[in-house]
Amino acid sequence: MTTESTQFDLFSNGGEATGSPPLSPSPVAPTHSTEENCTSLEDLARDCGNCQRCALASTRTHVVISRGNPLAQLMLIGEGPGQHEDETGLPFVGRAGRLLDQILASVGFDQEQDIYICNVVKCRPPGNRKPTPEEMARCRPWLQWQIQLVNPAVVLLAGSTAMTGVLGIKTGITKMRGQWIERDGRAYMPVFHPSFLLRNASRHKGDPKWLTWEDFKAVRARLDKLEASAQSRETLH
Numbered sequence: 745m746t747t748e749s750t751q752f753d754l755f756s757n758g759g760e761a762t763g764s765p766p767l768s769p770s771p772v773a774p775t776h777s778t779e780e781n782c783t784s785l786e787d788l789a790r791d792c793g794n795c796q797r798c799a800l801a802s803t804r805t806h807v808v809i810s811r812g813n814p815l816a817q818l819m820l821i822g823e824g825p826g827q828h829e830d831e832t833g834l835p836f837v838g839r840a841g842r843l844l845d846q847i848l849a850s851v852g853f854d855q856e857q858d859i860y861i862c863n864v865v866k867c868r869p870p871g872n873r874k875p876t877p878e879e880m881a882r883c884r885p886w887l888q889w890q891i892q893l894v895n896p897a898v899v900l901l902a903g904s905t906a907m908t909g910v911l912g913i914k915t916g917i918t919k920m921r922g923q924w925i926e927r928d929g930r931a932y933m934p935v936f937h938p939s940f941l942l943r944n945a946s947r948h949k950g951d952p953k954w955l956t957w958e959d960f961k962a963v964r965a966r967l968d969k970l971e972a973s974a975q976s977r978e979t980l981h
């Protein structure tokens with residue numbers, strides 16, 4: 745019997761998304777654009793923007809797909825849009841988003857250039873509730889295509905819902921945050937969700953904000969190392 749933890753994660757074959765892409769670092773060559781086969785992020789934005797695959801379509805104002813740079817080596821995946829995101833059509837633009845931008849800037853990441861930001865579900869769950877496992881499963885093909893088309897080296901999972909939805913891990917985020925998890929040629933790291941940090945504002949050593957800063961410094965170091973390796977390979981050729 746399939747467990748809940750494996751039924752809806754991106755690396756299982758469970759759920760509704762039978763036509764979802766393989767999460768290979770080498771993209772397949774799709775022939776047409778649907779939720780099952782997107783040829784580009786532009787096609788994905790158009791088709792996802794009309795999605796009616798789950799009940800969240802009936803209460804949304806905007807489908808919230810992404811912000812940032814689709815060429816970035818770093819992706820951050822959150823839970824789902826809140827009120828401000830639903831109103832603007834952009835992820836992480838409320839208080840939590842501003843805090844995220846500050847954290848990124850503190851380790852030298854530019855919010856426009858150095859990261860691509862999206863969510864597990866693209867439409868706002870009413871009342872800011874967590875998306876249900878079925879909603880996450882129905883939205884899964886869009887996220888899979890985003891990961892495949894952006895092809896980041898490092899993926900941050902902000903909060904336990906993103907960690908469960910993407911990796912199927914149900915261990916608490918407090919235990920998992922800061923750990924590197926290698927899947928399908930990429931490095932994933934669960935981190936605290938910025939909304940949680942807004943409720944836990946202490947910066948003392950060992951507190952969530954301090955730990956998050958440590959996590960982002962580790963991400964910065966990993967990406968710097970990757971870039972240095974790529975540059976040295978170019979020099980050799």
Ligand code: SF4
Pocket residue numbers: 792795796797798799800801807865866867879882883884886
């Ligand atoms: S949440 Fe995802 S699956 Fe549901 S309607 Fe929005 S885009 Fe479609």
